[in-house]
Amino acid sequence: MTADLSTDAASYATAPAHEIAAAVKAGTVTARAVTEACLARIAALEPQVNAFTDVTAARALAKADAVDAARAAGRELGRLAGVPFAVKNLFDVAGLPTRAGSKINRDLAPASRDATLVERLEAADAVLVGALNMGEYAYDFTGENAHDGPSRNPHALGHMSGGSSGGSGAAVAAGEVPLALGSDTNGSIRVPSALCGLFGLKPTYGRLSRSRTFPFVASLDHLGPFARSPLDLALAYDAMQGEDPDDPALTARPYEAVSPVLEAGVDGLRIAVAGGYFRARGMPEAFAAVDIAAAALGATRTVEIAEAARARAAAYVITAAEGAALHAGRLHARPGDFDPAVRDRLIAGLAIPAAWVTAAQKFRRVFRARMLALFDEVDVLLAPATPCRAPELGQKTFVLDGETLLVRPNLGLFTQPISFVGLPVAAVPVWVDGGLPLGVQVIAPPWREDLALRVARALEVRGVAKAPVAPF
């Protein structure tokens, strides 16, 4: 892989968000220089990575100039001063149609206003540089897209980035941006974080506003950040919390900053490995990654998460039904314009009886109660994020425990039961025996993002977790 990035500014393009913000605040570098370096790197790498569907260069440079002007005027800059970021293209970006990975949505009128989370990051003086590739309508774990082509895994360009937030994972792993936003309905932040070797945060359901983003499954949709360090996740998460009357599912819970407690360590935390369901149907290296993390944390206990398989089944039913209901009109009017793999699943979803969905929603409360009881005994759980490393692009099946399974639905078999009840998870990148990265889910009780991120940070400090920029 070749790309001429050997300029001084290039070092800022690949720096973590907290270092960029510190440098911009200190006046060591201007936001414009960082933004220009970032845009140059995007231009150089996109022919190979294909993470971006839109680059908002003029807007980014205008925002960067505004940040620099604010500093010159003596205003205290925000926590993400001059930090370039990009968002999965289901987030509204003023002036762009919100395509959500589809062909159909390109015919929508351009968004008139940014998504709430975009507004909040820019209010913290971050700089939006573009919108990112994703699986069509977020019904995907691969990062492949029938209309825009696949976002490619920067650590192995012939392999999947993971989905559906594949562009988000690819852009951060390639060092095109230090920070990206994605969505996670059944694992779409955690799967690409794992396959691309990144830190990712799926917050508690209802914690971050989803307003002005294109939905998939209202019962299960979450939004969250990708980054190459837990501190960057914490800074972004803290910038994005807060009330928003435009999202009826948003919690009224007060703002709780996690950045100040990130270095609190793990002493006294009861950390356990998820057993049973979470130790089967995976490649040995997926479990080895969990074991490495557990050993580094001194976690020796294994606990069973009863009914995890049924939780996944219920999430599958709810996803199929709510996704189909969302797209019924488009399936009627423009079925030929869908990605076939998405269309056929959505058509099947239209046939689901209400009794199946209601049972799944009722079971959700049962599983929630069991998980909350488990958290009386432990503070944090560790589980694999995916059953394997990044499959090759176009790969349709893999063999897990001797059973041939479809890749697309089963990359998320370890993530689905957890998001089913909205628990916060930090995805942590672990590298085993020199191969492509794997991910470990650090699972915490509701509203305890601080615990998940503290553990992620401890693993980073202990050298077990790392998210290097892919070499180009």
Added chain:
Amino acid sequence: MSVSETPIPPPEERDLERMLDGAVGAFAIPMQGEWHREAMAYLRNVADAAHFVMAFPLEDEAEPAPVYRP
């Protein structure tokens, strides 16, 4: 025989065919042949998942969680 001792059997293929055809008609989907085969395979997967979920003995009073509060 009590209700719990007479579980609902999983739907057979012909039942799923009827369900899919009914939905395609009800939503006026201009279906093409190969789409039907793929959609049937997915509906079979959903039916299996739903059967597994419905095998869990939920109380009649159990509340669903359409807007979920963790």
